[in-house]
Amino acid sequence: MKSLLFTFVGVVHLLCLSSGKAIYGNGISQRTFQEIKEEIATYGDVAKAIINHAIYGKAQNRSYERLALLVYAVGPRLSGSKSLEKAIQIMYQNLREDGLENVHLEPVKIPHWERGEESAVMLEPRIHKMAIFGLGSSIGTPPEGITAEALVVTSFNELQRRAPEARGKIVVYNQPYVNYSTTVLYRVRGAVEAAKVGAVASLIRSVTSFSIYSPHTGIQEYQDGVPKIPTACITVEDAEMMSGMASHGARIVIQLKMGAKSYPDADSFNTVAEIIGSKYPEQVVLVSGHLDSWDVGQGAMDDGGGAFISWEALSLIKDLGLRPKRTLRLVLWTAEEQGGIGAFQYYQLHKANISNYSLVMESDLGTFLPSGLQFTGSDKARAIMEEVMRLLQPINITQVFRNAEGTDINYWIQAGVPGASLLDDLFKYFSFHHSHGDTMTVMDPKEMNIAAALWAVVSYVVADMEEMLPRS
Amino acid sequence: MKSLLFTFVGVVHLLCLSSGKAIYGNGISQRTFQEIKEEIATYGDVAKAIINHAIYGKAQNRSYERLALLVYAVGPRLSGSKSLEKAIQIMYQNLREDGLENVHLEPVKIPHWERGEESAVMLEPRIHKMAIFGLGSSIGTPPEGITAEALVVTSFNELQRRAPEARGKIVVYNQPYVNYSTTVLYRVRGAVEAAKVGAVASLIRSVTSFSIYSPHTGIQEYQDGVPKIPTACITVEDAEMMSGMASHGARIVIQLKMGAKSYPDADSFNTVAEIIGSKYPEQVVLVSGHLDSWDVGQGAMDDGGGAFISWEALSLIKDLGLRPKRTLRLVLWTAEEQGGIGAFQYYQLHKANISNYSLVMESDLGTFLPSGLQFTGSDKARAIMEEVMRLLQPINITQVFRNAEGTDINYWIQAGVPGASLLDDLFKYFSFHHSHGDTMTVMDPKEMNIAAALWAVVSYVVADMEEMLPRS
Numbered sequence: 001m002k003s004l005l006f007t008f009v010g011v012v013h014l015l016c017l018s019s020g021k022a023i024y025g026n027g028i029s030q031r032t033f034q035e036i037k038e039e040i041a042t043y044g045d046v047a048k049a050i051i052n053h054a055i056y057g058k059a060q061n062r063s064y065e066r067l068a069l070l071v072y073a074v075g076p077r078l079s080g081s082k083s084l085e086k087a088i089q090i091m092y093q094n095l096r097e098d099g100l101e102n103v104h105l106e107p108v109k110i111p112h113w114e115r116g117e118e119s120a121v122m123l124e125p126r127i128h129k130m131a132i133f134g135l136g137s138s139i140g141t142p143p144e145g146i147t148a149e150a151l152v153v154t155s156f157n158e159l160q161r162r163a164p165e166a167r168g169k170i171v172v173y174n175q176p177y178v179n180y181s182t183t184v185l186y187r188v189r190g191a192v193e194a195a196k197v198g199a200v201a202s203l204i205r206s207v208t209s210f211s212i213y214s215p216h217t218g219i220q221e222y223q224d225g226v227p228k229i230p231t232a233c234i235t236v237e238d239a240e241m242m243s244g245m246a247s248h249g250a251r252i253v254i255q256l257k258m259g260a261k262s263y264p265d266a267d268s269f270n271t272v273a274e275i276i277g278s279k280y281p282e283q284v285v286l287v288s289g290h291l292d293s294w295d296v297g298q299g300a301m302d303d304g305g306g307a308f309i310s311w312e313a314l315s316l317i318k319d320l321g322l323r324p325k326r327t328l329r330l331v332l333w334t335a336e337e338q339g340g341i342g343a344f345q346y347y348q349l350h351k352a353n354i355s356n357y358s359l360v361m362e363s364d365l366g367t368f369l370p371s372g373l374q375f376t377g378s379d380k381a382r383a384i385m386e387e388v389m390r391l392l393q394p395i396n397i398t399q400v401f402r403n404a405e406g407t408d409i410n411y412w413i414q415a416g417v418p419g420a421s422l423l424d425d426l427f428k429y430f431s432f433h434h435s436h437g438d439t440m441t442v443m444d445p446k447e448m449n450i451a452a453a454l455w456a457v458v459s460y461v462v463a464d465m466e467e468m469l470p471r472s
Numbered sequence: 473m474k475s476l477l478f479t480f481v482g483v484v485h486l487l488c489l490s491s492g493k494a495i496y497g498n499g500i501s502q503r504t505f506q507e508i509k510e511e512i513a514t515y516g517d518v519a520k521a522i523i524n525h526a527i528y529g530k531a532q533n534r535s536y537e538r539l540a541l542l543v544y545a546v547g548p549r550l551s552g553s554k555s556l557e558k559a560i561q562i563m564y565q566n567l568r569e570d571g572l573e574n575v576h577l578e579p580v581k582i583p584h585w586e587r588g589e590e591s592a593v594m595l596e597p598r599i600h601k602m603a604i605f606g607l608g609s610s611i612g613t614p615p616e617g618i619t620a621e622a623l624v625v626t627s628f629n630e631l632q633r634r635a636p637e638a639r640g641k642i643v644v645y646n647q648p649y650v651n652y653s654t655t656v657l658y659r660v661r662g663a664v665e666a667a668k669v670g671a672v673a674s675l676i677r678s679v680t681s682f683s684i685y686s687p688h689t690g691i692q693e694y695q696d697g698v699p700k701i702p703t704a705c706i707t708v709e710d711a712e713m714m715s716g717m718a719s720h721g722a723r724i725v726i727q728l729k730m731g732a733k734s735y736p737d738a739d740s741f742n743t744v745a746e747i748i749g750s751k752y753p754e755q756v757v758l759v760s761g762h763l764d765s766w767d768v769g770q771g772a773m774d775d776g777g778g779a780f781i782s783w784e785a786l787s788l789i790k791d792l793g794l795r796p797k798r799t800l801r802l803v804l805w806t807a808e809e810q811g812g813i814g815a816f817q818y819y820q821l822h823k824a825n826i827s828n829y830s831l832v833m834e835s836d837l838g839t840f841l842p843s844g845l846q847f848t849g850s851d852k853a854r855a856i857m858e859e860v861m862r863l864l865q866p867i868n869i870t871q872v873f874r875n876a877e878g879t880d881i882n883y884w885i886q887a888g889v890p891g892a893s894l895l896d897d898l899f900k901y902f903s904f905h906h907s908h909g910d911t912m913t914v915m916d917p918k919e920m921n922i923a924a925a926l927w928a929v930v931s932y933v934v935a936d937m938e939e940m941l942p943r944s
Contacts, residue, residue, distance in 0.1 A: 072717050075598060126547060131908070212686040212909035213769065237911040241770070244912065245544050297685065298713070436603070437684035439709040440716065 031467070033383065039465060040387040046322065047391035047457045054316050054453035055395070055446075063312035063367075063452050064445035066094070067305065071298040071440060078295035079335040080112025080266040087291055088269050091311075091332055095273040100314055100330070102276060105269035108345040110335035112266040113137055115295065116259020120203070120232065123147070124253040125245060132203070132232040133217035133296060133434075134260045135187060136338065141230045145257035146170065146201050152239075152246040156186075156193055167198035170254050174205050174239040180430055183207050184218070191231035192223045201256050202231045205239035210431040213237050217294050217434045219338060230258045270342045271332040275314055277463065279325035282353070285463035286329045286360045287313050287455060288408055290336035290343075297438035301429070305367030305443060305451070306422070307332050312448075313456035324463035326358060333408045336364070343408035354415055358468040361459060362406030363422040366429040367451040368444065370422055372399030373458065377418030378472040385420070385469075388461050392454055418469045420458065422451060503939070505855065511937060512859040518794065519863035519929045526788050526925035527867070527918075535784035535839075535924050536917035538566070539777065543770040543912060550767035551807040552584025552738040559763055560741050563779075563804055567745040572786055572802070574748065577741035580817040582807035584738040585609055587767065588731020590704065592675070595619070596725040597717060604675070604704040605689035605768060605906075606732045607659060608810065613702045617729035618642065618673050624711075624718040628658075628665055639670035642726050646677050646711040652902055655679050656690070663703035664695045673728050674703045677711035682903040685709050689766050689906045691810060702730045742814045743804040747786055749935065751797035754825070757935040758801045758832045759785050759927060760880055762808035762815075769910030773901070777839030777915060777923070778894070779804050784924035789932050796935035798830060805880045808836070815880035826887055830940040833931060834878030835894040838901040839923040840916065842894055844871030845930065849890030850944040857892070857941075860933050864926055890941045892930065894923060 053059050070090060077084040088105065095103045115134045122128040134140075151169040153159045159171065171194035175186045186204045194202035206216035213235045222228050242252055271291060277283060289306025293299020314330050317323075334342035375385050382400065389398045404419035413419035424447075432438045462469060525531050542562060549556040560577065567575045587606040594600040606612075623641040625631045631643065643666035647658045658676045666674035678688035685707045694700050714724055743763060749755060761778025765771020786802050789795075806814035847857050854872065861870045876891035885891035896919075904910045934941060 068716055069720070072713060072720070072722075073598070075600060126545070128547060210684075211913065212682075212684040212904060212907060213911070214684040214686070214909075235908075237769075237909065237913045240913050241544060241911065244540055248541070248544070250544075297709075432684060435684060436707075437686075437709065439685070439713065441683065441709045441712050 036384060037387050040384070040391070040461065043391055043461045046460070048394055049320055050316055050456045050460065051394055051453045053320060054456065055449045059316055059319060060449050061445040062315070063308045064443060064448045066311070067300060067308040067443065068440050071300050071304055076295050076297060076299045077291060077293045079110045079268070079292050079338045079341070080263065081295065084268065084292050084334070088271055088334065091271050091291060095271070095311065098315055099318060100273035100275065102272070102274040104272050106272060106346065106349065108268050108270060108334055108342045109265040110268040110341050111137070111338045112263040114261055114263070116140060116261060118232065118258045118260065120234065121255045122242070122252060123255055125250045130238045131213060131215050131235055133215040134230070134232045134258045135217060135220040136294070137220055137222070137262065138191065138231045138258065138260045139228050140258045140260040141201070141256055145255050146230065147253065147255040148200050150242060150252040150254050151199070152243050152252070154243065159193060159197065163197040166194065169199055170256060171199040171202045172239060172242055173202065174243040177207065177209050180207060187218050187233065188221050191220055191229050192226050195227045195229045199229060201229050203234045204231070205236055206233045208236065208430050208433065209427050211236040214435045214437055217296060230256065230260065232256070232258060268334040268342070270334055270346050273314065273330045275317060275323060275328040277325050277327040278323045281327050283326040283356045283358055283468060284329050285326055285358050285459050286331060287459045288331040288333060288362045289364060290333040290408060292335050292337055293438070294337055294434050296434065297436045298440060299438060300440045300443050301366055301432055301438045302434065303336065303364045305448060306363030309363055309367050309448060309452040309455050312452040313459050316452065316456040317460050322460060324460055326463040328459055328463050336407055340407040340410070343411060347411035351415070354412070354417060357412060357417045359418050359420060359462045360409040360412040361420045361455070362409040363451070363455065364406050364408070365422060365426060366424045367422065367448050368424040368428060369447045370397050370424050370451050370454055372397055372401055372423055373454070374401045374404045374421045374423045375418070376404040376413050378470055381418045381469040381471070388458055391457050391461065395450055395453065397450070397454060416471050418471065422455065508856060509859050512856070512863070512933065515863055515933045518932070520866060521792055522788055522928045522932065523866055523925045525792060526928065527921045531788055531791060532921050533917040534787070535780045536915060536920045538783070539772060539780040539915065540912050543772050543776055548767050548769055548771045549763060549765045551582045551764050551810045551813070552735065553767065556740065556764050556806070560743055560806065563743050563763060567743070567783065570787055571790060572745035572747065574744070574746040576744050578744060578818065578821065580740050580742060580806050580814045581737040582740040582813050583609070583810045584735040586733055586735070588612060588733060590730045590732065592704065592706065593727045594714070594724060595727055597722045602710045603685060603687050603707055605687040606702070606704045606730045607689060607692040609692055609694070609734065610663065610703045610730065610732045611700050612730045612732040613673070613728055617727050618702065619725065619727040620672050622714060622724040622726050623671070624715050624724070626715065631665060631669065635669040638666065641671055642728060643671040643674045644711065644714055645674065646715040649679065649681050652679060659690050659705065660693050663692055663701050664698050667699045667701045671701060673701050675706045676703070677708055678705045680708065680902055680905065680907070681899050683708040686907045686909055689768060702728065702732065704728070704730060740806040740814070742806055742818050745786065745802045747789060747795060747800040749797050749799040750795045753799050755798040755828045755830055755940060756801050757798055757830050757931050758803060759931045760803040760805060760834045761836060762805040762880060764807050764809055765910070766809055766906050768906065769908045770912060771910060772912045773838055773904055773910045773914050774906065775808065775836045777920060778835035781835055781839050781920060781924040781927050785928040785931050788924065788928040794932060796932055798935040800931055800935050808879055812879040812882070815883060819883035823887070826884070826889060829884060829889045831890050831892060831934045832881040832884040833892045833927070834881040835923070835927065836878050836880070837894060837898060838896045839894065839920050840896040840900060841919045842869050842896050842923050842926055844869055844873055844895055845926070846873045846876045846893045846895045847890070848876040848885050850942055853890045853941040853943070860930055863929055863933065867922055867925065869922070869926060888943050890943065894927065
């Protein structure tokens with residue numbers, strides 16, 4: 001439904017914009033949309049060359065193989081961990097050896113939290129060891145754990161209604177999965193809301209659309225003035241079971257032990273590499289993914305795939321001897337999972353140059369078979385992006401959706417820079433998201449080839465066109 | 473493809489058998505197939521009454537709710553465990569309170585194996601804690617564990633080719649998933665084949681079509697004259713990762729600790745209840761599922777669902793005041809997962825009466841939305857079953873496939889008794905099979921209603937027809 005609607009809106013825009021008038025009368029450009037269309041159409045052969053190289057040529061499967069080498073070597077890459085540090089050093093070497101330009105590291109201080117040993121056991125109505133993941137930034141429990149009765153609720157509203165029952169209890173949220181952005185509030189705010197009504201800990205049902213008894217971790221946030229209580233996710237299965245037990249009148253008692261601890265901020269880096277622009281080197285098209293992950297699985301999907309198709313985009317362009325007019329800048333963010341820490345630092349450092357950013361791109365929703373590009377920008381820019389995406393007709397992935405997503409590019413988008421993100425199968429993505437299932441097993445080299453081809457064509461063409469993308 | 477083919481074959485049979493001749497000239501019956509068809513058609517109203525009661529009436533969701541009560545109360549039910557014993561006692565009470573007849577327990581000695589504490593850590597090329605499940609009947613390791621280099625192979629053939637490398641190593645099987653019956657050989661024979669070439673332990677890739685880092689346990693078998701070595705399953709993800717690492721030349725070292733232990737056989741029971749036949753009480757239609765499970769998840773799907781739709785079939789028939797001419801016998805098997813131990817005992821005890829068994833039915837492949845009935849029997853019996861399944865036209869589930877499956881009914885089928893099993897979504901089934909994901913979360917009350925309706929209609933009509941199903 002979403003995609004159909006958006007396509008229709010896009011077509012309407014296109015009709016308006018195709019009238020041939022010089023509608024970009026903003027002082028920057030007097031070119032008609034027809035002229036821009038014709039310019040974009042001239043990239044047909046370049047686009048085909050990129051597609052052929054990425055999908056059928058010597059570069060096929062390269063991004064997958066490069067990613068496997070990294071994640072097999074270092075595993076998951078939590079903010080503040082030695083493995084993230086090692087991954088950044090390896091990537092720095094990789095990018096230099098790949099022959100990219102201006103390869104450098106930009107220092108960032110990042111959070112350092114470790115989960116330590118953790119366990120949860122249902123003691124009543126029967127003994128049952130539960131799979132849990134402490135949530136990022138949670139405090140731990142005392143060494144002997146917290147043993148308390150559970151109060152199972154399905155919503156914040158129910159928690160409010162039953163607030164007098166919550167004191168001294170472990171609040172268990174069995175909230176239904178609606179969609180990620182709605183339901184993730186239970187992960188982010190569950191502990192604070194439970195603490196406000198006197199709970200001693202909180203457990204949330206993992207935020208996922210599908211489960212094989214898989215906990216899914218992620219960041220949570222405390223609030224000034226509200227007591228900090230330990231918080232973890234449990235599986236959908238255990239949340240539903242305890243909900244069922246409670247509805248049958250059972251008294252549920254849980255023992256929760258968490259060794260979670262926060263340490264002083266650690267030194268880290270955003271990793272940067274470029275193909276410097278031939279004509280407007282100070283102007284930038286940014287392509288990105290984040291190098292950190294949660295400390296579970298391999299961080300192959302979130303966001304190894306996004307980081308590696310972004311690198312691959314530059315590699316493909318370089319392989320073909322192309323050099324766009326503007327600078328193509330690859331950024332591999334650090335500490336995205338802690339709230340876009342590396343990206344915030346980058347924005348602070350570079351925002352003075354914001355007028356020179358034509359497009360910011362991030363892939364952080366999987367690199368499965370793409371359904372298209374999500375885009376945020378003016379109607380004029382959208383019409384141009386729709387023309388650019390027509391260049392992907394040979395692989396039949398041409399849709400431009402609304403609302404680019406990406407924690408790391410959001411600072412720029414909020415400030416008016418056009419933004420783009422890769423859209424694919426979100427049901428699949430959130431089935432593995434932040435779980436031990438985020439491994440190379442869910443990645444497909446052929447799908448990564450296609451995602452990289454799309455990423456390279458879009459970034460190259462936007463970086464090479466005569467003019468920057470228009471803003472609102 | 474399978475279903476289309478089988479339907480076509482079925483139609484051909486039907487055409488041959490519909491000619492009106494007295495083709496059952498086996499001394500038992502002189503009735504024409506047309507007469508049998510007409511008899512079956514008279515059950516249309518009864519079938520509708522069962523369907524309405526099960527799916528839309530007072531019985532809707534009952535089998536699901538009964539199952540939830542049991543599995544929430546006792547959890548998984550491993551052969552030899554206290555929880556299986558408790559489940560049998562609860563079911564005995566349940567069946568008596570339900571007003572079924574001749575409710576009794578038939579004693580069986582069953583295996584008693586416990587996994588104990590277990591862990592596997594990859595020590596090289598980097599530290600990685602792996603999820604494992606020891607395989608049923610495996611021996612344990614010494615308390616300090618077994619630490620050895622891994623030899624990763626993708627098949628028994630590769631193991632044979634590389635036999636000289638295997639001595640002193642832990643063999644890791646990364647066999648691809650073909651289908652359950654093919655691939656399960658790696659679980660069953662993996663340890664024996666590895667021990668034959670001098671390995672000290674073996675780890676198999678879990679036998680599943682889909683994984684979110686979920687190990688899937690199950691029985692394995694030692695062989696006389698071959699040393700017993702400890703064996704466990706690992707996840708698809710870890711098997712693929714170690715395979716990838718090995719192909720990059722990495723040396724992999726694993727520390728495996730298993731506290732697995734076998735104890736003397738335990739006392740258990742097959743649980744039996746009946747609706748005694750009004751005209752031929754000595755003749756039997758048997759409906760069944762197994763009450764034991766693995767010691768992971770809740771055993772809700774394998775085989776709580778099968779056991780509870782079998783009970784539900786009798787409840788539905790009793791609710792409607794129906795009493796078939798033949799006895800409808802419910803059997804809830806014990807120790808199926810250990811190789812059909814309860815079912816073997818039952819067969820030994822009752823086989824003298826084999827000529828009076830019209831049909832043996834087992835549901836042990838899930839109770840999701842059924843695609844139809846799997847059936848093993850003579851062509852004549854198949855043609856009759858196809859007519860019986862036409863009574864399910866109101867819910868549009870009428871297909872009769874080949875090859876009834878069920879460890880527990882197989883003794884009877886091998887001896888020539890017609891057998892039937894419920895077929896549904898096997899991809900889904902094997903995604904959760906023998907894993908922690910086998911819980912009420914994968915069960916759907918509406919799907920169980922439909923499965924129970926089908927189960928009740930088939931068992932009732934076959935038990936009430938004038939004649940037993942013909943054999944070959």
